[in-house]
Amino acid sequence: MRQFCHRTQLGRNTLPLQPRRNALLPKPSRAAMAPEAVFHAGQLEAQRRVGVSHTDAGNYIRPFMPDQHRAFYSSLLNLLYIGGVDDQDRVWASVAVGQPGFITSKNVSHLAIAPHARLPSDPLQLAAGSPLGALGLDLATRRRNKVNGTVASLDGDGGLEVHCEQTVGNCPKYIQTRQVQLDPARLAKLQRGETGAGVLDSSGPLGKEQLDLIRKADTFFLATCGAKQPAAAAAGGPPSGQPHAGCDINHRGGPPGFVECSEDGTTLRWPDYVGNNFFMSFGNLQSNPAAGLLFINFLTGDVLQLTGSAEVLYDDHSMPGAQRAVRFKLASWHYAPAALPILPAPVIQHSPYNPRLLGGSAALTDVQCVAVTQEAQGIKSFHFASPPGFQYAVGQFASFDFEVGVGPHRPEATRILNRTWTLSKHPAAAAKDGTFTISVKRAGVVSSFLHDSLQPGMSLQLRGVGGDFTVQDTGGRPALLLAGGIGITPLRAMFHELVRRRVPTTLLYSVRSPAEAAFLPELTSLAQQASAEAAAAAGGGRTAPAYRVIATASGNGSKGVDGWRSGRITGALVQEAVGSPAGCEVYMCGPVAFMDALEGVLQELGVEPARIHTESFAF
Numbered sequence: 178m179r180q181f182c183h184r185t186q187l188g189r190n191t192l193p194l195q196p197r198r199n200a201l202l203p204k205p206s207r208a209a210m211a212p213e214a215v216f217h218a219g220q221l222e223a224q225r226r227v228g229v230s231h232t233d234a235g236n237y238i239r240p241f242m243p244d245q246h247r248a249f250y251s252s253l254l255n256l257l258y259i260g261g262v263d264d265q266d267r268v269w270a271s272v273a274v275g276q277p278g279f280i281t282s283k284n285v286s287h288l289a290i291a292p293h294a295r296l297p298s299d300p301l302q303l304a305a306g307s308p309l310g311a312l313g314l315d316l317a318t319r320r321r322n323k324v325n326g327t328v329a330s331l332d333g334d335g336g337l338e339v340h341c342e343q344t345v346g347n348c349p350k351y352i353q354t355r356q357v358q359l360d361p362a363r364l365a366k367l368q369r370g371e372t373g374a375g376v377l378d379s380s381g382p383l384g385k386e387q388l389d390l391i392r393k394a395d396t397f398f399l400a401t402c403g404a405k406q407p408a409a410a411a412a413g414g415p416p417s418g419q420p421h422a423g424c425d426i427n428h429r430g431g432p433p434g435f436v437e438c439s440e441d442g443t444t445l446r447w448p449d450y451v452g453n454n455f456f457m458s459f460g461n462l463q464s465n466p467a468a469g470l471l472f473i474n475f476l477t478g479d480v481l482q483l484t485g486s487a488e489v490l491y492d493d494h495s496m497p498g499a500q501r502a503v504r505f506k507l508a509s510w511h512y513a514p515a516a517l518p519i520l521p522a523p524v525i526q527h528s529p530y531n532p533r534l535l536g537g538s539a540a541l542t543d544v545q546c547v548a549v550t551q552e553a554q555g556i557k558s559f560h561f562a563s564p565p566g567f568q569y570a571v572g573q574f575a576s577f578d579f580e581v582g583v584g585p586h587r588p589e590a591t592r593i594l595n596r597t598w599t600l601s602k603h604p605a606a607a608a609k610d611g612t613f614t615i616s617v618k619r620a621g622v623v624s625s626f627l628h629d630s631l632q633p634g635m636s637l638q639l640r641g642v643g644g645d646f647t648v649q650d651t652g653g654r655p656a657l658l659l660a661g662g663i664g665i666t667p668l669r670a671m672f673h674e675l676v677r678r679r680v681p682t683t684l685l686y687s688v689r690s691p692a693e694a695a696f697l698p699e700l701t702s703l704a705q706q707a708s709a710e711a712a713a714a715a716g717g718g719r720t721a722p723a724y725r726v727i728a729t730a731s732g733n734g735s736k737g738v739d740g741w742r743s744g745r746i747t748g749a750l751v752q753e754a755v756g757s758p759a760g761c762e763v764y765m766c767g768p769v770a771f772m773d774a775l776e777g778v779l780q781e782l783g784v785e786p787a788r789i790h791t792e793s794f795a796f
Contacts, residue, residue, distance in 0.1 A: 215238050216460060217404075220455070223456040224456050238343060241344065242286070247282040249313055253277060256357060257272065258270065258311070258426055258471065259273060259309060259400075260310040260401070268424070269484050270301075270426055270482060271471060273290050275364075287340070289338045293336075305330055308327055311324050311326075314428055316355040316357055317357070318349075322344065327339070345455070349528075351431055356525065358520045359519055360520050373515055376514070378512075382443060383510060391436055392436070394435075394436055395431060395435065396430045399487075400425070401425050401469075403465055425461055427457070435496075443507045444507070446505070449489075450500065450532075451595045468484070470483040475521070475523070477514070481512050483510045485506045486506050488504050497532040498531075498532030529597075530640075543636045544564060544636060545562050545634065546560065553694055555619045556663065556693070559616075560612045563608075563611050569600050571648050572670060572764075573644040575597065575598060576641055577598075577640060579594045579595075596623050596624075598615035599615065599792075600642065602614035606673075616663070616666045620663075648675065654760055655683070655755065656681070656763075657764070658763075659746060659767070660685070665686060668684065669696045671764055672704075676703060679711070683725045683727070684704070684727070685729070687731065687771070711724070729744060729745065729746060730744075731744060758779060759784055763779060765790070765792075766792040
């Protein structure tokens, strides 16, 4: 077995790839551990080509919609991206539109799109039994969930019901944030079936407007479909126990211009970046090269749909940041100016994962480790010398690239993994001593490499910093911080910042056992000191501490440990700590299940969703 190593002469973070179950996730059942139960043959072949295997896919890919996904579709979205096949077996990517609530779900296997939500001139014409992929994407938060299934029924006004066979939550990488709002007047015209002027359909070369849209794009949507299913199977979904092999649609993003286009637009090429390694789209292309692309001008609502065939270029690493590339051959296209009834939605923040430079140097910054400290059981902090001009905001993360071996069947091949960790030191402290810090829980192959092998004097490759989980202007409201496990890392720096701003703050910190609590003595001491100073400044009039830290352990290890609570963070504990949290600005970070549960608790206690700020570990 190859050992972890660091190739200083190449300036890369190099280690072999050894699939390992993420320790933060519940252990899957034996049935869920069989990849053949989740992925079809084409997807398994695509995974084999790149040297990955998923024994835990059942933790992520389900044959039903979780309640959180159902609520996401039905209450948050005004756009739904869909992929399907027309009566000529051409694959198209499209979009449905409506005010939040135009999508409904009556049970975990059902999704419905309201009538009059489709674009009037949409070339994707569906029929009962047609395979369908749907993607819900909230560009403002980068949250996205997919559902794949078959069309159960349609009505004459374009409404349809979908039988859901496969759902998956996707990571927020490469998504540019936008605030997409609908134009009510144009939406009303769409719902009346009015088609705008200038609609074009062609099987020839693209025109200047279409080429400009592609060449400036930072976002598009890719629809694919696996091997064609027999009609009997398609009408009722795949045979029992068989993986879904129908349509899929997903987001593709990068810096503006990341899609290369030939002069006439008949050939496109784009990079495939590091992702979740499921390769669901690639697996479909392995079985069936038909593909559909959707480009949207988010400033004007122009819609460009392309259909043709796509090929994965597994050994093409020529584009910046690419693990491989995809080449698309155009067969025909549809262009509808201003067809999507949206108000101008410029980019608010480009994804921090986008390659820095396109068509130029993609060089990263080498940063040298200067110290390693053990913070708690399974958690270490790694301190690095800050490069010139290095700055970041409280709550942001640092992004690193690592070179890994593909696997024993391709010992000469390597690929790049990207990992992010919160910058856990307050920026003022980092500026003072010239070092920045990441705090890492041992959870997988890369974090284990850091824990086992990274020593002072060694260097890693820093891609940059990013993230918008930062301290807001509270307008005088107190702050409530909720940390689950390693989610303490951004909240540590936030606690320091809120003390600096003199904002009354309560931290509730949940771990499995006291031994796993990082930074607890530091934060408890800071709370006591800051509370004493606040009381002195108030002339002794304050009856409750301005700053509190309450730690609770869900396991048995807290019994008899002074100052510790037993159990998880509950609504009762929140009320005990802050009274009514409705008046608080809430910052929350931890595992997805932790945040989903507490988000519901907080809303039941009257906290407005806009006052709840969360950071996801899904990156």
